Amino acid sequence: MLVTNxxxxxxxxxxxxxxxxxxxxxxxxxxxxxxxxxxxxxWRAHDQFMRVAVVDGLTGLAVMGAMAAIAPGDTRVAVLAGMAGAALPDIGKPSVEFFGRSPFPRRVDEFHRRIQQEAPHRFPQEAATGVVLLAATITLLRARVRRR
Ligand SMILES: [Zn+2]
Structure with a gap:
């Protein structure tokens, strides 16, 4: 799944x-x-993977910044912690690209690889997942702001 999601x-x-x-x-x-x-x-080729990964990585970072900015003060650290935990397992991908190895034990990487349910025709599901998660995040954060 995209790191943005x-x-x-x-x-x-x-x-x-x-x-x-x-x-x-x-x-x-x-x-x-x-x-x-x-x-x-x-992905068909490494080039295609890299094109998606770069855009996705930058989008994920922008989303992290935006969510940290809009989260109310009493929720911000938890939102940042949740985003960091959810993104952490994918740090292995850029680590392999830049340093030639994953920071995780081989068993973790094998498990991570084995559970993937990927197909090239599923962009609509991926985008819909992102829209639903974005709506849920904004709804929850707005509710937190209103309760203050
Ligand atoms: Zn993953």
């Missing part, structure tokens, strides 16, 4: 729990759950 799911978790440690741990778990759901992927 993982970041958004982490923001939802952080906004819902408002507890940084729980948000981080649940964010990591959510990463593997979402990767096991059928999603867009299975």
């Amino acid at each position: 993982h970041v958004l799911s982490g923001a939802v978790i952080g906004a819902a729990t408002r507890r940084p440690v729980s948000a981080f741990a649940l964010g990591v778990v959510s990463h593997f759950v979402l990767d096991a759901v059928p999603h867009w992927g299975k």
Whole structure:
């Protein structure tokens, strides 16, 4: 799954729990759950993977910045922790690109690779997942602002 969608799911978790440690741990778990759901992927070539990965990585960072900016003060750390936990398992991909190795034990990488349910025709599902997660994040954060 795109890291942008993982970041958004982490923001939802952080906004819902408002507890940084729980948000981080649940964010990591959510990463593997979402990767096991059928999603867009299975690239034809490394160039195609890199084009998607660069745009996705930059979009994910922008989403992290935006969510940190709009989260109310009492929720911000949990939202950041949720997003960090949800994105963490994918740090292995840029690590392999730039440093030639993953920071995770081989068993973790094998598990991560084995659970993927990727297909190249699933961009609509991937985009719809992002829209739903963005709407959920904004709804939860607006509710937090109204309760203050
Ligand atoms: Zn992943």
